[in-house]
Amino acid sequence: MHLDHSHDESAAVSADAHRPDGRRRALRIGLGGPVGSGKTATVAALCKELRDERSLAVVTNDIYTREDAEFLLREAVLPPERITAVETGACPHTAIRDDISANLEAVEDLEDEVGPLDLILVESGGDNLTATFSKGLVDAQIFVIDVAGGDDIPRKGGPGVTTADLLVVNKTDLAPHVGSDLARMAADAKAQRAELPVIFQSLRSDEGVGPVAAWVRAQYAAWTASA
Numbered sequence: 510m511h512l513d514h515s516h517d518e519s520a521a522v523s524a525d526a527h528r529p530d531g532r533r534r535a536l537r538i539g540l541g542g543p544v545g546s547g548k549t550a551t552v553a554a555l556c557k558e559l560r561d562e563r564s565l566a567v568v569t570n571d572i573y574t575r576e577d578a579e580f581l582l583r584e585a586v587l588p589p590e591r592i593t594a595v596e597t598g599a600c601p602h603t604a605i606r607d608d609i610s611a612n613l614e615a616v617e618d619l620e621d622e623v624g625p626l627d628l629i630l631v632e633s634g635g636d637n638l639t640a641t642f643s644k645g646l647v648d649a650q651i652f653v654i655d656v657a658g659g660d661d662i663p664r665k666g667g668p669g670v671t672t673a674d675l676l677v678v679n680k681t682d683l684a685p686h687v688g689s690d691l692a693r694m695a696a697d698a699k700a701q702r703a704e705l706p707v708i709f710q711s712l713r714s715d716e717g718v719g720p721v722a723a724w725v726r727a728q729y730a731a732w733t734a735s736a
Contacts, residue, residue, distance in 0.1 A: 525645075526735070535566075535626035536732040537616060538725060539605060539642035541669055542653035544635030547679040547712070549577045551653055552632050554718035555725060556586035563627040563729065566591040566619045568612060570601055570634040577632060590623050601634030602641070609646040616646075628729060638667025649728050651721070655680040660689035663697035671701050675708065675724055682711040 527533055540548050552567060559565060567587065569577035571594065578594035581587070595611045597604040604611055616629050631647055633640055642650045652673035654662050657680055663670055670676060676698060684691050691709060698707045708720045 535629045536729055537629045537647040539631045539647035539650040541633040541640040546653045546655045548632050548653050549580055552630050553584050553586045554712055558722040565628040566626055568593055568615045568631045570595045570597055572597050601636045605633045605642045609643050612646055638669050641668045649674040651675045653677045653679050656684045656689035657687045660694045663694050666701050675706050678709045681709050682713050
């Protein structure tokens with residue numbers, strides 16, 4: 510289910526779109542959301558969907574481990590040199606919003622070592638509904654929630670739900686098993702987000718990550734058009 514609002518999906522904007530040497534840098538898209546919402550699975554699916562058409566890389570964030578990066582490596586979604594991990598050592602939102610230096614270093618190192626890159630996905634560690642990315646780190650952000658977390662999450666709001674460039678409601682296939690009302694979630698999401706887009710997703714369906722990948726392609730088209 511894709512709530513097709515009239516909001517311009519080409520949301521990617523950056524004050525610093527070039528590297529110090531003047532070259533256009535990669536588009537950076539952040540993915541945040543609560544623990545267990547399916548961020549890493551969504552990143553993996555996006556890599557598989559886009560890797561044959563774009564040069565991309567991934568930065569993951571965990572507090573004390575490299576678990577998410579290791580999952581992506583096991584799934585072989587990209588060559589190992591295109592996946593790197595940041596161990597935040599503190600609340601995940603600190604490294605994506607407050608002190609972004611470790612993540613900035615990670616994305617810049619990727620561009621230096623395996624570039625040129627078209628797209629870098631920056632996955633936050635699992636956090637709560639207040640998690641947002643600094644605009645100094647990413648150009649657009651996706652917030653992932655899942656139906657098993659409760660169908661009242663969109664109504665509860667929070668900056669992640671209300672302000673992310675794209676809200677993904679994940680694991681819709683579980684709705685009948687956990688008693689979540691997808692129509693209610695859709696109505697609450699629209700009330701919270703107005704014209705910002707929402708995509709309902711099940712990675713187990715035939716459609717899979719397709720609509721989210723299409724949104725990412727739109728961001729990239731806007732990014733290149735603004736060069």
